[in-house]
Amino acid sequence: MDEAPKKSLNFIEAFVEQDLKDGKNDGRIQTRFPPEPNGYLHIGHAKAICLDFGIAQNYKGTCNLRFDDTNPVKEDVEYVDSIMEDIQWLGYKWENVYYASDYFQQLWDLAIDLIKQGKAYVDEQSAETIAKQKGSPTVPGTESPYRNRPVEENLALFLKMNTGEVAEGAMVLRAKIDMASSNMHFRDPIMYRVINSHPHHRTGWTWKAYPMYDYAHGQSDYFEGVTHSLCTLEFEVHRPLYDWFIDQFKDGGYRPRQIEFNRLNLTYTVMSKRKMLQLVQEKLVSGWDDPRMPTICGLRRRGYSPESIHNFIDKIGYTKFEALNDIGLLEHAVRESLNKTATRVNAVLDPVKLIVTNYPEGVVEMMETVNNPEDEAAGTREIAFTRELYVERDDFMEDAPKKYFRLTPGQEVRLKSAYIVKCTGCKKDNNGNVTEIYCEYDSQTKSGMPDSNRKVKGTLHWVSATNCIDAEVRLYDRLFSVENPSADERDFRDLLNPNSLEVRTGCKVETSLKETKPLDQFQFQRIGYFNVDPDSTPAKLVFNRTVSLKDSWAKEQNK
RNA sequence: UGUCUUAUGGUGUAAUGGUAGCACUGCAGUUUCUGGAUCUGCCUGUCUAGGUUCGAAUCCUAGUAAGACAACCA
Numbered sequence: 001m002d003e004a005p006k007k008s009l010n011f012i013e014a015f016v017e018q019d020l021k022d023g024k025n026d027g028r029i030q031t032r033f034p035p036e037p038n039g040y041l042h043i044g045h046a047k048a049i050c051l052d053f054g055i056a057q058n059y060k061g062t063c064n065l066r067f068d069d070t071n072p073v074k075e076d077v078e079y080v081d082s083i084m085e086d087i088q089w090l091g092y093k094w095e096n097v098y099y100a101s102d103y104f105q106q107l108w109d110l111a112i113d114l115i116k117q118g119k120a121y122v123d124e125q126s127a128e129t130i131a132k133q134k135g136s137p138t139v140p141g142t143e144s145p146y147r148n149r150p151v152e153e154n155l156a157l158f159l160k161m162n163t164g165e166v167a168e169g170a171m172v173l174r175a176k177i178d179m180a181s182s183n184m185h186f187r188d189p190i191m192y193r194v195i196n197s198h199p200h201h202r203t204g205w206t207w208k209a210y211p212m213y214d215y216a217h218g219q220s221d222y223f224e225g226v227t228h229s230l231c232t233l234e235f236e237v238h239r240p241l242y243d244w245f246i247d248q249f250k251d252g253g254y255r256p257r258q259i260e261f262n263r264l265n266l267t268y269t270v271m272s273k274r275k276m277l278q279l280v281q282e283k284l285v286s287g288w289d290d291p292r293m294p295t296i297c298g299l300r301r302r303g304y305s306p307e308s309i310h311n312f313i314d315k316i317g318y319t320k321f322e323a324l325n326d327i328g329l330l331e332h333a334v335r336e337s338l339n340k341t342a343t344r345v346n347a348v349l350d351p352v353k354l355i356v357t358n359y360p361e362g363v364v365e366m367m368e369t370v371n372n373p374e375d376e377a378a379g380t381r382e383i384a385f386t387r388e389l390y391v392e393r394d395d396f397m398e399d400a401p402k403k404y405f406r407l408t409p410g411q412e413v414r415l416k417s418a419y420i421v422k423c424t425g426c427k428k429d430n431n432g433n434v435t436e437i438y439c440e441y442d443s444q445t446k447s448g449m450p451d452s453n454r455k456v457k458g459t460l461h462w463v464s465a466t467n468c469i470d471a472e473v474r475l476y477d478r479l480f481s482v483e484n485p486s487a488d489e490r491d492f493r494d495l496l497n498p499n500s501l502e503v504r505t506g507c508k509v510e511t512s513l514k515e516t517k518p519l520d521q522f523q524f525q526r527i528g529y530f531n532v533d534p535d536s537t538p539a540k541l542v543f544n545r546t547v548s549l550k551d552s553w554a555k556e557q558n559k
Numbered sequence: 560u561g562u563c564u565u566a567u568g569g570u571g572u573a574a575u576g577g578u579a580g581c582a583c584u585g586c587a588g589u590u591u592c593u594g595g596a597u598c599u600g601c602c603u604g605u606c607u608a609g610g611u612u613c614g615a616a617u618c619c620u621a622g623u624a625a626g627a628c629a630a631c632c633a
Contacts, residue, residue, distance in 0.1 A: 008573050008581095036633050071632060127631055136629050138561045172631055182562040184629050193631035213633050237563060237628045260564090267570090315582065317572050319565090322626050326570055329583055339596070346593090373594080414592050447592065459592045528595065 010318045012051065012259055016059055016228060025227045025254050029061025032226050033087070033094070034217070036068045037079035037201070039273045040288045040295045041086045043309065043330070044264040050313045051230055051261065053092040064224060065094035069101045070216045072200040080201070082288075086296040091306050100211075100220050101202045107211045107219055108162075110249055111173060111191060115154045119248065120191060121147055122157040123174050130172070133179070134187045140180035141187045147176060161194050161209040168194050173209075177244065185241045191215045218242040219249065221256040229256050232263040233322060261318040267327045268478045269294050270485050275492055284496065285479070292479040292500055302476065303521045303531035308337035324484060334529075342523040343371045343378060346416070346461045347509040347530075347541065349473055351390035353465060354407075356421060358440045359387045364467060367447065369417035383510050384467035385418050390508045391462050396437050398426060405457035407437060414459040420445035420452075461524075463508045471509045473530070473541040475502040509541065 009017065020027060033052040035045065056063035065087065069075050087094070114120040123130060123146045135141035161171050173192035181187055189212070196208045218241075221229045229242075239258050246255055263271075270276065271294060279285045279293070288295050291302035299309065312333035316325050365385045372378035391407070400408035407413055407423045414420050421439040429435050444451040481497040482488055488495055513522075513532070523529050530541045 009575090010572095011575095014575075034633090038633080068633065074632075130631080131629075134629055136561090139629090140561095141629090169631065184562085187629085190631055195631085210631095212631075217633080233564075234627055235633090240563090262565095315571075319572075321565055321572095323571060326583065329571070332583065335595075339594075344593080369592095373592095374596095416592055418592090420592095452592090456592090461593060524593090 011320070012055065012228075012230065012261060012318055013058070015257075015259055016055060019227070019257070020059070028225070028227055029056060029059040030225055030227045031056050031061065031063045031230060032066045032098075032221065032224065033063065034066045034068045034220075034231075035083050036071070036074070037076065037083060038071075038074040039079060039277065040082055040297060042271055042273075042276070042293075042295045043266065043269075043299065044271045044294075045086075046090060046296060046309050047264045047313050047316070047318075048230070048232070049087060049090060049092060050310065051318060053094075055228065055230070061227070062095040063092075064096045064098055064226075066098040066100065066220060066224070068213070068217065068220075069099055069200070069202065070211050070213065072195055072198045072210065075201050077201045082297065086300075089296065089300060089306060090309065098220070098224060099202060100216050101200060103216070103220055103223055104203065104207055104211070106223060107216055108209075110219065111211070111215075112155065112158065114175065114191075114248060115158060115173075116151060117248075118151060118176070120154070120173055120175050121149055122154050122161070122171050123147075123188075124157075124171050127169060130190075134184065135179075137184060143179050144174070144188065147188070158192070158209075161192065162207060164196055164208050166194050166208070168196060170194065175215075175245075183237060183240055185214065185238055186244070189214055189241060214238060214241050215245055218245045218256070218258075222246060222249065225254070226256045227254075229258045231258060231260055233260045233320065234263075236260045260320070262320060262322050264316070265322070265324045265486065266294065266330065267324060267483050268480045268485070269327060270480065270492060272486065282493075284493065291474075291476050301531070303338070303529055304334050305337045305341065305521065307341075308334040311337060327478070338521055338523065338529050340374050341372070342521040342529055344369075344373070345510060345513055345522045345524060346383065346463050347471065347473070347507060347513075347524045348390045348392055348461070348463055349504055349507045349524075350393040351463075351506065351508045352393045352396065352434055353436045354389045354391045354396075354421075354462065355436055355438050356387050356389065356419075356441050357424065357438050361387050363387070364464075367417045369447075381512050383417065383512065384464040385415075386464040386466050388465035389415070389462045390465050390468065391437070391460055393434070395460050396423070396426065396434060398434070406460060407439070407458075412456045414445075414456045416459050416461050417447050418462070419443070419447075420454060420456055463510050465508075467511055468508045469511055469513060470505075471507045471513070471541050473504045473507045475504060476500065477502075507541070 016029060031052045033049055053063045067080060111120060123144050125144060133142045133144060157171060158173055160166055171194060172190045174188040174190050177186045177188055179187045192209045192211055194208055195210050199205050200207060242258050280288055285293055289297035289301050291298055312330045315329055366382040367385050368380050368382055370380050396407040397404055409423050409425055412420055412422045419441040421441045424438045424440055426434050426438060427436040445454060446452060477500045478497055479500045480495050482495045485492055485495045521529060521531050532541060
C-alpha cells in the first residue's frame, strides 16, 4: 500500500493540533472572521478568510462572521452587505453572524465591574495630554492625576459618559495597569471613549460611549466561545493586553487564544484601505470594483475565479515572516484555474482582412470547434467560415525572418478549426499600411478530414468578416509600475502605471459571444482571458493582460 | 537607546534534533489545430560568531539585519 504523503502543517495548524492534544477547551475549535465594516474586502482579507474558515473546516469546528463595529464614525451598512457577499463568493459559509455592537450592554456591565474593583478610572484630560503622559517606547509614562479618584466618582462619571452630556473628547475610561510598562499598550489603555456625533449603523443613538478594540475584541471572542483568535502580525504587541482583559473576566477553564500570522503583501499592489479609498475618490479607478483593484469584487470583475484565489492562498502559506509575495504567483494561479474552466472564444483585437481568393463568394461554412480543450464536457460550437476573414495585424509580415511561422508570402498556416491556407500576398495603402492579405486554401485540409494532418508550423485564430460582431475591448495591466509601491517614498499617485487601461474599439469577435452570460470567463484564442462586462452593449470585453506577451517570435527578437 | 517578533535559493514556503524538499521566476531544450499552454533538464539557499549534542536550519548565548508598538482606529 502506498504511504499517504505527509501533509505539512502551517504553524497555526500545529498549535491547533497541540491544543487538541492537550485537551484544551473540551476539544472544541472555534474561529471567527472579524472585519470592521468600514471598507471593501481585498485579497489580503481573503488570506485571513481562508485561514479562519479553513481551520474550522479542517478540525470540525465552527467559524463565525463577526463585524467589529465599535466605531460608528467609519462604519456603514453598505460595507456589511458587500463583505457578506464577498465571503460567500469565495465559497465559505459562516455558522452565525455576530456584531460586536450586540455586546455593548455586556461590555458595559463588565466595565462597571472593573471600575468597582478599582481597576479602571475616568480620565478627564485631553487626548494630547494623555498621549504625552504615555511617554515613548523608551521612556516610561507618568500617571494621570485622575488615576486614583474614588470608585463612586468613577462610576458616576462613566454613567455620564453615556448620557450625551459629556462632549466628545472630554472623558475616557482607562484601565489601571502600569504607566511604566515596557509594553506601551499596558500604559493605562483607553477602554471607552465618547462618540455622539454619529449614529451607529445598528444601535442608532442608543450609545454615546463606545468600547475600544483592545477591550471589545478579546471579550467578544470570549462571549462567543472562540478558541483560536487569528489575526495579523501587527497585533502581536496587543496579545499581552488581550490576555490581561481575558484574565479579568474569565470564569472557568475556557480561554481564547490569539495567534498572529503575516499579512499579505503583493508586488505592484497597494493594499492599504486608505490608499484604495483615495484611488476611488480621486477617480483614478472606476470604483472599488475596478478590475485593476485588489479588492475581491475587483478581482471578480476581472474574471478571477474563487478557485484561483484559493490556489494562490495555498501557495503562499502562513508564517511569522513579513513577506512580499510576487503577483506573478497570483497570475499563475489564475491561469491554471481558467485554463481548466474558461470557454474559448475567437476574437481579433487588431483586425486586418484576410481574403481567401479561391474560396467561393457568398458561402458560409460552419466549422465545429471545441469550447475548451481541457474540458470535454464543455462541448463544441460552430463558427462561420467565409471568403473574407479578419486576422491579427501582427500575424502577417511581408518580409519575415526565418523563425516567423505565421502569414508571410509563400508560407502555409493553419486557420484554427478550419483550413490550411497559403499566403499569396497583400495590398497596401499609400502609406504602406497593409489593408488586405491574400491567401489560397486547400480544400482537403479542413479540420477533421483524413488529409488534414499535414504539418504546418503556425496556427492562427480568425473571425469571419461577414459573420462577426464589433466589440470594444479593455486591456488591463498592473495598476502600479513599481515593484513595491507600499515601500516607495514617493506619492503613490506618481507610481501609477499610465498604461494600466487601454480601451480598444473596432475589435472583431465571433457571433457566439452574443449568447454568453455576463461575467462568464472566456479565453481568447491565443491571447488570453477576458470576461464580459455586465453593462455593455453590444459587447464590451474585459481582457486580462497580466504578463507581457511571451511569443516565440518576440523571444527571437530579444536576442 | 526599551519591549515584542522574525531571519532557509532571485521570490515565497517545507523539513517540528537525523538525507535541506516543493512552488513561482529565470535559463536551455521539447512539443502543439491557440496553450501567455505542455513536458524535460539546469541554476541558485539554512544571516554571522560561539555553545549544547553522536548529530543543529531546528535548542542556548551574543551579534547583525528587518518588522511591530508612543490613534479617544481596527
